[in-house]
Amino acid sequence: MTSSPTCADNAPWSPPSAAFTRFFDPEQLGQAITVAHETLATHLAKDDVEGIRLELPGALLAEARALMTEAEPEGFDAERFTAILDLYLRTGIKVNSRGYMGRQFSSVAPVSAVFDMVSAMAPQPASFYEAGQLANVADKIIAEEFGRRLGWPSNSFEMVSTSGASLANMTAVLTARNRHFARSWKSGVAIGPRGRPAIAIGEDSHFSVSRVAGILGLGEDQVVRLPLNVQRQISVPAAATALNSAVERGLDVFCIVATAGTTSIGANDPLEALAQLARDRGLWLHVDAAHNGAFLLSDRLRERVRGIELANSFCLDAHKTLFAPAACTLLFYRDRGLAATAFPQTASYVLDPYEDEISRFESGTKNFECTKRPSILNLWLTWALFGRGFFETKLEHLVDLTRAAHDDLMSLPDFVVAHEPESNILCFTYRPSDAPRDLDGFQLELRNRIRAGNRYFISKVDLDGATVLRIVLMNHRIGRSDISGLVEEIRRHGREIIEDWSAHEVAA
């Protein structure tokens, strides 16, 4: 063999400048970390009650633009970075404050937030074992922990971690569609001998669930809405009637989507009975347990999602009630082998001829995502460091606090509580004896003024056409005194609204 030529004989080529490579120095990383640490420590140490500080976009746009460098920077500008972080924290929702009771956004475990920096700096796209080995292994560990609590035999089921419950719900319904209409992936959705493919969902399903029908080509008109009972759970007798009537209308329902933890009031559908109903009719049961699937980790709360183990699939958001950063969603299939039928397709640079042992750990063909963050590690890490008790303690505390809030509001004559809380969500209205006749407008105005007042942030939902106020307790720092504080805030704004509105009526 002759001696091989090397590359050195070619034209010269220059590496990037020192000025540029400085942006990647470990030193600069250290400066940025110092700024972020100081800013976050101050943010977390604050104990003020602040929900949100809503600014008009125009003003904020100008402020953001003014923070952008004009010149070629000489090095790391710690002052500018500090100003940017301050602006971010000032204008964002205050999930770490006792004033934030607005939505299902979590106050996360700090250690998992720190991991996000590591996984950003050393990215490991976890759709492929090769690229994210530890994440794929963590998927298995977490799956087994849940499987044990579901009573599912080891290796009989599957879990795919994905980015958000919207994606998980779509993936599950797609898997059901592909199973019931074997030709739909290749030939497209079509009217079959039994009618138009359709799904059935609870009236209180999350908006991402009814969207699925529009996306997957079924059509939103082919969504059968299952009526609720007084607890706002799917009514099983009414569901059976609705399914019968769907058949008469020429709909071929193949999937029921139930909910464990509705967005509006946190209700859990009767999963055992729905599983029976689905089995009797040969339907797939998927449970959107984005909010309450986490109850599986609490010995005390698990009972509330009984029957979830009978579903064909369910998902839960670890970034909601397991206090991981978004997005970390777990999608479970009761029967092994189904996950890979969601996206039944191959590509040469995805599916390398791996060894068998590694293939079993691959998630690429089961995931919608190609580049998937190793978010499962944010969950596994917290579990590894603090144990399951961490999740159980925080969850149970939030549920207990919501029960206490319920009891407190029940005892007040000027508040009307809308439901018994099944999780950490509570809806109510403020109805003093002199409340305005436009009760819906009154609640909405209350929510708006409370939001504008910056101290508390609560949301509103419509229940059967009526506007109600809603709190979601996601932060264990919130205590019973904050419920009292909110009550006083509502009463204060309520009095002002009544005065303003009656002055306006007199004037008109």
Place this chain on the structure above:
Amino acid sequence: MTSSPTCADNAPWSPPSAAFTRFFDPEQLGQAITVAHETLATHLAKDDVEGIRLELPGALLAEARALMTEAEPEGFDAERFTAILDLYLRTGIKVNSRGYMGRQFSSVAPVSAVFDMVSAMAPQPASFYEAGQLANVADKIIAEEFGRRLGWPSNSFEMVSTSGASLANMTAVLTARNRHFARSWKSGVAIGPRGRPAIAIGEDSHFSVSRVAGILGLGEDQVVRLPLNVQRQISVPAAATALNSAVERGLDVFCIVATAGTTSIGANDPLEALAQLARDRGLWLHVDAAHNGAFLLSDRLRERVRGIELANSFCLDAHKTLFAPAACTLLFYRDRGLAATAFPQTASYVLDPYEDEISRFESGTKNFECTKRPSILNLWLTWALFGRGFFETKLEHLVDLTRAAHDDLMSLPDFVVAHEPESNILCFTYRPSDAPRDLDGFQLELRNRIRAGNRYFISKVDLDGATVLRIVLMNHRIGRSDISGLVEEIRRHGREIIEDWSAHEVAA
């Protein structure tokens, strides 16, 4: 008005224990940050050549399990956290090393990685202006910066930031489907007067693009594959013929998906000509510019994606060639007002009756995601601190380096280069005069042995049925000497394979 009762009259309730709340202490955050900083600084300061260290899942599973706490922890266990981070970094792809040339995974700007910690600790779901004000404002700033370079008049177009190009491609094709088949969202996909709804994509489209037809109910059989020219770009004359033949087969093609930066070789389709073709036939043109859309930010490279401004929509991944953490994808619509037709649906707790000024900044109804990370800020932040030149410098450097690698390999008699590089991807084969007859098997074995050798990580793809080696240069630390280093590594393994295989033949 009588004095109102307060909550204090109710049963006692206890706050969570001090042991629990310690997990959320700013102090613990500080300890975790210190560990992460030290670990990352060591990781970045390393200058060794290491591509990947592939371990078998069984052994890794045992190692991960052993790192999980058994007891109720007393406090923050810095030692355990360090061990977990070390395991993560040891088993992951080494995108920050000069040895990693495997795939389109970025070595990110450190400052944007640090921001991920902040956005994890203080989450701001950016689908709603209310929850993520700065992110929604940053969307507008980034959109305008790109709009200027596209020559699009201000306020005539829209940009939606989303989580990955798979999602962006699906969203764009869905928008096109909804526009061309106005009833498909509500009634479902159906055969129309002009045939079955279909899309046309290049032969080298990313696998997520052909998936879209399966997901959206069109069916994979309704994907028209557009043939490529010798540069592996869509051939416009052949595309016209393929579209005509699709009509004859009863397909109603409504959308062409072109690519700027194919996964296999980084090729850019002829976008101007394809835009003309699409316009002539009344089709939507979407460009999957996940990889090369970033060229818009370079005055020198912009020319390579000329015509992208004529597309109805295109997307680009800032987490690829703009060096942001995943997932940060920008989806552009040339015509304002279309973004909101992707998911034409409402829900009371999403669409509050906001003021008009705020509504213009809402992205909730334009996004698939409900909980969307404010990832646009990772991009905006880098831009604000370092200016556009940062992206331009790194991109141009990587493209120049790839051209140099091309020239180097061209000058070597034992390497066959597969194409002129149009971006930072280069494919080639190793073919010494005594190469085994099974050339495909030889390349695959080379890739496997190189990977197992840990120093370099390269990938392989199939081009027209032939296996070729592929490098993707994403890290500016990689220099020309690393190309020489890889050449030597390939030659060394090549010689060993030839010896091993001929010994085996003799034995057989």
